[in-house]
Amino acid sequence: MAVPKQRQNSSRRDRRRSHNIGKIKTQTTQKCSACGEQKLAHRVCDACGVYRGVQYKKVVTKVG
Ligand SMILES: [Zn+2]
Numbered sequence: 001m002a003v004p005k006q007r008q009n010s011s012r013r014d015r016r017r018s019h020n021i022g023k024i025k026t027q028t029t030q031k032c033s034a035c036g037e038q039k040l041a042h043r044v045c046d047a048c049g050v051y052r053g054v055q056y057k058k059v060v061t062k063v064g
Pocket of ligand 1: 032033034035036037045046047048049050
């Protein structure tokens with residue numbers, strides 16, 4: 001496997017990233033189909049723990 005000979009300095013690294021910084025920074029959020037909360041796409045919903053109609057996570061709800 002090819003191994004880099006020298007460490008790239010930060011300015012060179014940042015110059016490379018400047019072209020696709022939008023792709024790195026933006027995370028696609030979607031509305032949860034179960035609770036309507038904004039959630040990351042292709043991830044289990046943080047608010048209700050449901051993904052594609054299946055409950056994956058137990059969610060603690062405040063009582064009272
Ligand atoms: Zn949800």
